[in-house]
Amino acid sequence: MASYDVIVIGVGSMGSAACYYLAKSDVKVLGIEQFGIPHENGSHAGQSRIIRKAYFEHPDYVPLLERAYHNWKQLEAETGTQLYFPTGLLYAGKADGILIKGVKESARQYNINIETINHTESKNRFPSFTIPLDFEILFEPNAGFLTPERCILSFTELAIKAGATIHTHEQLVSWKQDGSVITVQTTKQTYSCKKLIITTGAWTSHVLPNMQPQLSVTRQVVVWGTPQQWDNFIQRNFPCWLIDDAQQPGMYYGFPILPVSQIGGSIGLKAAYHYPGKPTDANRVDRTITPTEETELVKSVRQYLPTGFNSIHLSKICLYTNTPDENFIMDFLPENNNVVVAAGFSGHGFKFASVVGEVLSDLALKGETTMPIEFLNLNRFNK
Ligand SMILES: Cc1cc2nc3c(=O)[nH]c(=O)nc-3n(C[C@H](O)[C@H](O)[C@H](O)COP(=O)(O)OP(=O)(O)OC[C@H]3O[C@@H](n4cnc5c(N)ncnc54)[C@H](O)[C@@H]3O)c2cc1C
Structure with a gap:
């Protein structure tokens, strides 16, 4: 039986990030x-x-984000590949909504650079947007996007180079x-190890059935469209955006058109709705998108980007x-310092992967981390 430390x-x-940090250790x-x-x-x-620092969800995430930004930069330097693209991020919503209030609070507590934009200025700087006059507009210049597939490949490649064994289709x-x-x-096969890290995403409640009450998997629709004028929406002319809809509980968000010949992936302008969708099971996902699901999403996004999604x-x-x-879960399993789980990233976890990998490696190898992750513990659900 092959045996491993982790x-x-x-x-x-x-x-993939955990494998990278472990292999480097x-x-x-x-x-x-x-x-x-x-x-x-x-x-x-x-x-x-999207990666952003003025975290509306909770200011406690900001120290983790500071480290995540640092670690992404280090990964870029090590691979010689651009993974983070600083486009800036436009936020809009009612002044007393969770988005605008939360962004301002994190920015205030951690001194994060946020610009307040009036509607006249917004029309000049961001002419493709139509923002309701009763919405406040903010801009975070040091936000942007990551390219997830390339990040995962980079972590995996460097992990293998540093000695990790990676098995796929197993x-x-x-x-x-x-x-x-x-x-x-x-x-x-059968293997043995001293420490186990479980990062099984939407399958976590299959692997750890006790966590089922804490984890609900939902299917999220993402669309790529063709705008009226392509160049108005390319990276140079258009930022990432996040808009707190006044009529619905969630937020709409999107990205500029990316140069697929360099980055890969789908062609066109991407948008989606950040709010839990229909519940599903990761092993039985209905991937057929109904015309109604598509139409509803596009109709809502067109309120803010009237020329963005012609088709x-x-x-x-x-x-x-x-x-x-x-909020995420990053913890040891109850009464077990040999098994670490990171799950429940609730649709906003990717930007943290570079710090999560480091934290998981520290938890497995040292039994502790210097990063402030107490608020992400499993115990909070028993209170
Ligand atoms: C539409 C959409 C938009 C998003 N937008 C953003 C955003 O803008 N910014 C942001 O920060 N985050 C965003 N997120 C969230 C982010 O992508 C997730 O939080 C993150 O990818 C979760 O990572 P994970 O490692 O938990 O899951 P995954 O990346 O899915 O990895 C889990 C892996 O475990 C494997 N696995 C599961 N079970 C087993 C098993 N039994 N044996 C072997 N392997 C197994 C799976 O195959 C999978 O590869 C978005 C998510 C979605 C769906």
């Missing part, structure tokens, strides 16, 4: 991924992920702990794994 189950966003690490790396069945596909079937030894059974040429399903409070 086995990582799930080599997606968080697992000179331990014997095995990453096991049920599909290829990357793939379109989980939560990381779709070419782009699925965890079960694991059991006997004293200080953990035995891992997959569809292909839609592609729509896809991606999965969110939501916790009850929409």
